[in-house]
Amino acid sequence: MPIQIRILLVFIIGLLSIFYDCVAKAEKSIKVGIQNNPPGVFVDDNGIPQGLFVDLLEEIAKRKQWKLEYVYDDWNANLQKLKDSEIDLLTSISYSEERDKFADFVNEPVAIKWGTVYLTPNSKIKILPDLDRKKVAVLKGSIHTSNFMAVTRDFDIQPQLVEVSTPPKVFELVESGKVDAGVTNSTFGYLEEKNYQVERSSIVFHPTQSTFATPEGKHDDIRQTIDTYLKQWKKDRQSIYYETYNHWYGGKEFVKETIPKWLIILLIGGIGGTIVIFFWNQTLKQEIERRKVLELQLQTSKEKAEVANQAKSTFIANMSHELRTPLNAILGFSQIMLRSPSLSKEDQENTTIIHNSGCYLLTLINNILDLSKIEAGKMTLNAKTFDFYSFLNELEDLLHITAENKGLTLIFDRQDDVPQYIYTDETKLRQVLINLINNGIKFTSEGGVSVTVGSQKESPLNSPLERGESSGKYPSLEWGESNGKATIILEVRDTGAGIAEDEMGKLFEAFSQTETGKNSQEGTGLGLPISRKFVNLMGGDITVKSQAGKGTNFRFEIAVNIVNKTDIETQEKPRHVMALQPNQIRYRILIVDDRHTNRLLLIKLLQPLGFELKEATNGKETIEIWEKWQPHLIWMDMRMPVIDGYEATQIIKGTTKGNATAIIALTASVLEEEKAIILSAGCDYFVRKPFRESMIFETMQKHLGVEYIYQEETESQTATELSSLTVEDLEKMPNEWLEELYDAAKALDDDRILELIEKIPVEESLLAEKLSNLVNDFQFKTIRQLLASFRF
Numbered sequence: 051m052p053i054q055i056r057i058l059l060v061f062i063i064g065l066l067s068i069f070y071d072c073v074a075k076a077e078k079s080i081k082v083g084i085q086n087n088p089p090g091v092f093v094d095d096n097g098i099p100q101g102l103f104v105d106l107l108e109e110i111a112k113r114k115q116w117k118l119e120y121v122y123d124d125w126n127a128n129l130q131k132l133k134d135s136e137i138d139l140l141t142s143i144s145y146s147e148e149r150d151k152f153a154d155f156v157n158e159p160v161a162i163k164w165g166t167v168y169l170t171p172n173s174k175i176k177i178l179p180d181l182d183r184k185k186v187a188v189l190k191g192s193i194h195t196s197n198f199m200a201v202t203r204d205f206d207i208q209p210q211l212v213e214v215s216t217p218p219k220v221f222e223l224v225e226s227g228k229v230d231a232g233v234t235n236s237t238f239g240y241l242e243e244k245n246y247q248v249e250r251s252s253i254v255f256h257p258t259q260s261t262f263a264t265p266e267g268k269h270d271d272i273r274q275t276i277d278t279y280l281k282q283w284k285k286d287r288q289s290i291y292y293e294t295y296n297h298w299y300g301g302k303e304f305v306k307e308t309i310p311k312w313l314i315i316l317l318i319g320g321i322g323g324t325i326v327i328f329f330w331n332q333t334l335k336q337e338i339e340r341r342k343v344l345e346l347q348l349q350t351s352k353e354k355a356e357v358a359n360q361a362k363s364t365f366i367a368n369m370s371h372e373l374r375t376p377l378n379a380i381l382g383f384s385q386i387m388l389r390s391p392s393l394s395k396e397d398q399e400n401t402t403i404i405h406n407s408g409c410y411l412l413t414l415i416n417n418i419l420d421l422s423k424i425e426a427g428k429m430t431l432n433a434k435t436f437d438f439y440s441f442l443n444e445l446e447d448l449l450h451i452t453a454e455n456k457g458l459t460l461i462f463d464r465q466d467d468v469p470q471y472i473y474t475d476e477t478k479l480r481q482v483l484i485n486l487i488n489n490g491i492k493f494t495s496e497g498g499v500s501v502t503v504g505s506q507k508e509s510p511l512n513s514p515l516e517r518g519e520s521s522g523k524y525p526s527l528e529w530g531e532s533n534g535k536a537t538i539i540l541e542v543r544d545t546g547a548g549i550a551e552d553e554m555g556k557l558f559e560a561f562s563q564t565e566t567g568k569n570s571q572e573g574t575g576l577g578l579p580i581s582r583k584f585v586n587l588m589g590g591d592i593t594v595k596s597q598a599g600k601g602t603n604f605r606f607e608i609a610v611n612i613v614n615k616t617d618i619e620t621q622e623k624p625r626h627v628m629a630l631q632p633n634q635i636r637y638r639i640l641i642v643d644d645r646h647t648n649r650l651l652l653i654k655l656l657q658p659l660g661f662e663l664k665e666a667t668n669g670k671e672t673i674e675i676w677e678k679w680q681p682h683l684i685w686m687d688m689r690m691p692v693i694d695g696y697e698a699t700q701i702i703k704g705t706t707k708g709n710a711t712a713i714i715a716l717t718a719s720v721l722e723e724e725k726a727i728i729l730s731a732g733c734d735y736f737v738r739k740p741f742r743e744s745m746i747f748e749t750m751q752k753h754l755g756v757e758y759i760y761q762e763e764t765e766s767q768t769a770t771e772l773s774s775l776t777v778e779d780l781e782k783m784p785n786e787w788l789e790e791l792y793d794a795a796k797a798l799d800d801d802r803i804l805e806l807i808e809k810i811p812v813e814e815s816l817l818a819e820k821l822s823n824l825v826n827d828f829q830f831k832t833i834r835q836l837l838a839s840f841r842f
Contacts, residue, residue: 083128083137089298090142102298103141124215126191135265144193144258158280159259163235165194167253182207187223187232197256221246459498468505473611478584490544497545504539549596631757643687669693683712696731703732712753775820795833
């Protein structure tokens, strides 16, 4: 090769080397999306980007010779720009499945943030369910907003969301009282809450990892570079990452302020004034410190009171759990025994008494829990539609015998204008009336008790059930204007011992009793306080007038919605399951409980139907059996030794094949907060102890699709036909026998009636069978009414 060509090639190679070196050293231009979300990222008063993400990114850019071009906009606009590839990198973004469709994320998180609820000062909101139908400010498009909506769905509550564009706007709305609460990330809240009149609540949910993201399928090199630096810096406690993190998340101000020149001149010229201000500040500082000490003392006292209240609530909840667990066995096994066709009549009666007594004990436990919920502000209204006339008739039938046994009259007087079909909390209304009427009967020895029911249209009370505030659970209850609202006015009068004037003040105090109540040696002093709170929930209040020795008059009003007959919610009577429908797979059921009686109860319910069953006494055994046996459904107790139900559920549901197994929690806990914890652990549903057998079968049908064969109701129909005893049937018997039958029915003496039935001649066996059926169904009132036409 000629020397000239060689020299030319060396010259060209040198030029190319210089060119490529210049290209390599050229700055890479990156468009970075930023928004106002301090202290992670924000723009100060001078328009300069600030925050943890900005500092870290600029350090990387300096080392990699990147040129950063910041694009400032609100959060949703920046998300759209990332989606449209109008920016190369977005700061302070958390992963979600929805965002994963249009963005790629840096693997290493920059910060971890929790969703936090902030409240107006002195708010009555304490727990998440209290936010139902409350106005809540949220950041539009934020992952914390999505997480908050998911949590509220788990609790079946429906807050009214007010979407805003920036986190500071959330605090502004809460501070102004335009919303009841606001949701923001914990970091922003912790550092900014001092600048607003807001209070941090105990409602915290779902931690999220905040990092960088690029458009889908683009800028892999940027993400990998950021990820490498973050991992490297996090290993060194002296690195810029921890230095910057402590700067922004250590409580320092976000905005770097500069001192104007005029202020410097003023300060130099006013040294004397500065000295005065210094001493004034010292005095002010001392006063502030004194007030801080007082506030700390008040806060300490408040915390002690809250701890004591929480301890009481925890004790009541644990006590309830321990009581409900054996009660589950009592009620469960009594239900199984009552289904047995081989049970004699005497054994049926004894078992019925056991079951009814267990139900009464459960009512007492629930009363104590009701009081606890009322004191904690957690009692809610469970309204439904029902036939008010039938409701009153059932109460009269229920309590008539009690009054008659004491030789008292019980009169129900319902005015004609009282609406028949209404919408309110039927259960709480029944409990209030039964308590008031029973009290009247208990403290009355002569005369009787009267119940007067009246109505007033267009209630002046502030009803919680006004149209427009529907929970959404009953969409058929959005009635027209023609239905309207009403106030139901109820009075319960008795001619009993009355209440002394000096004792009226403690009448509605929990666990307090009047002298009359103490003398009766009955009751706990809980009935009236609970009744008043229930009436308050239904939009009214109870008043009382009494005169010692002459009687007492309780009066209360409740606000209701008037509905049509077609709106009545009908409840199907639970049917007894006899067997499984043919041609189904043999379902494998795992029963998990550390108590033998609880496992045995479910085994006796399910084994006769043909389910394949296995048992486990703790979570460790559960996991081992599940891995080998793969059950279709697990009945999971939550409190167990070794590994509890929560951890066992998380382990099973944490696997792919675990999602094919339905896990139903069985718990004696009655705390509503437990529901969220149980479901968040991975359980598909939960059933509280003690349970009805129908609940077990219905739950399995819902989660497995199992089909049952139900017991035909021919037996009950036959009993009804035989129970149609007439006066003509009784006329065949002598007067002396009829008189003895009347006295026995009045005294509710079933043994004596059965003795009299044995004296009925053989040719009148149908009469004997009809009477026997009435006695077995405890229809003593029917027998007395039929005998009332005879003259003895």
